[in-house]
Amino acid sequence: MTIDMELVPKQKRAAGERCCEPVVYPDVQREDALRMAEVAKALGDPIRLQLVDVLRKHAGKVCVCELVPLFDISQPTLSHHLKKLRDAGIVDSERKGLWAYYYVIPDALKELSAWLS
Amino acid sequence: MTIDMELVPKQKRAAGERCCEPVVYPDVQREDALRMAEVAKALGDPIRLQLVDVLRKHAGKVCVCELVPLFDISQPTLSHHLKKLRDAGIVDSERKGLWAYYYVIPDALKELSAWLS
DNA sequence: GTTCCATATCGATGGTCATCTATATACATA
DNA sequence: TATGTATATAGATGACCATCGATATGGAAC
Numbered sequence: 001m002t003i004d005m006e007l008v009p010k011q012k013r014a015a016g017e018r019c020c021e022p023v024v025y026p027d028v029q030r031e032d033a034l035r036m037a038e039v040a041k042a043l044g045d046p047i048r049l050q051l052v053d054v055l056r057k058h059a060g061k062v063c064v065c066e067l068v069p070l071f072d073i074s075q076p077t078l079s080h081h082l083k084k085l086r087d088a089g090i091v092d093s094e095r096k097g098l099w100a101y102y103y104v105i106p107d108a109l110k111e112l113s114a115w116l117s
Numbered sequence: 118m119t120i121d122m123e124l125v126p127k128q129k130r131a132a133g134e135r136c137c138e139p140v141v142y143p144d145v146q147r148e149d150a151l152r153m154a155e156v157a158k159a160l161g162d163p164i165r166l167q168l169v170d171v172l173r174k175h176a177g178k179v180c181v182c183e184l185v186p187l188f189d190i191s192q193p194t195l196s197h198h199l200k201k202l203r204d205a206g207i208v209d210s211e212r213k214g215l216w217a218y219y220y221v222i223p224d225a226l227k228e229l230s231a232w233l234s
Numbered sequence: 235g236t237t238c239c240a241t242a243t244c245g246a247t248g249g250t251c252a253t254c255t256a257t258a259t260a261c262a263t264a
Numbered sequence: 265t266a267t268g269t270a271t272a273t274a275g276a277t278g279a280c281c282a283t284c285g286a287t288a289t290g291g292a293a294c
Contacts, residue, residue, distance in 0.1 A: 019216050019240095023183035026167040027174065033163035040166065044158030045252080046150035050143040053232075057144065064271065066140035077253055079272055084251095098261055098270045099136045109233050115170075116230035136270095162282080181241065194283055196242055201281095215240045215291055 028115065036112045042088035047071055048081050052090060052104060061094060061101035145232065153229045159205035164188055165198050169207060169221060178211060178218035 026033070043049050054070065055062055064082070068075050082102055085091040090108045094101045143150070160166050171187065172179055181199070185192050199219055202208040207226065210219045 041161030063136040113233040
């Protein structure tokens with residue numbers, strides 16, 4: 001890309017000095033950033049991060065009733081966190097009678113993980 | 118770990134049925150989760166995620182004056198985002214005269230990246 | 235010294251968040 | 265049908281967030 005000289009500080013431009021190397025536009029476009037930031041935001045709470053950690057450790061699906069006693073929060077608050085994770089597309093759930101089973105959606109963390117590494 | 122039978126629903130316990138496999142405690146402990154969630158939270162905004170993307174593309178340090186025109190936000194708002202990233206330990210800055218240079222701290226994203234993959 | 239510039243901070247605003255208690259929902263048991 | 269149980273939703277509260285315009289800071293140029 002070219003440099004818009006209007007963006008280079010005037011006082012230094014006269015002396016031919018630049019503040020730094022030409023800037024590089026983000027490789028990550030706005031839409032990619034929105035998608036990945038949504039996932040990162042959902043992981044930006046320690047309880048949700050631990051929830052995802054527990055769910056990922058299980059091959060199968062985990063009952064909410066097993067998750068509640070792991071955390072020092074009320075059941076509605078846990079339910080709220082699970083909803084946040086579901087809204088972010090990280091987990092999904094399945095109902096069987098009274099019980100609800102949650103699991104991590106395969107590849108849900110793939111894009112963010114790839115960008116991070 | 119052992120299962121606390123008090124946590125297993127009573128109606129099903131009588132029949133010997135379990136809701137799911139025994140739960141596994143998070144491998145990620147509270148302190149690890151706090152640390153990683155702090156990083157994830159800082160990346161949980163599309164502008165900050167793009168900022169980190171731009172900074173990572175540069176070997177050296179990038180002047181704030183080059184960053185401002187890349188985003189459709191005011192200079193104070195950009196400054197606020199850079200502060201958030203610095204508070205999260207993701208970036209650091211250096212002043213030279215009027216200009217401020219930001220760069221990604223090596224390995225700042227390492228722990229979260231490793232956990233994600 | 236005075237003016238100009240890049241960046242950071244301040245103060246306000248409207249929105250979102252995590253959490254709780256209380257309640258609803260929907261299924262199971264007796 | 266009546267009662268109990270697992271989960272979700274509703275409503276409230278106090279804290280935090282992204283954003284802005286205005287201003288402060290502190291260095292550079294004239």
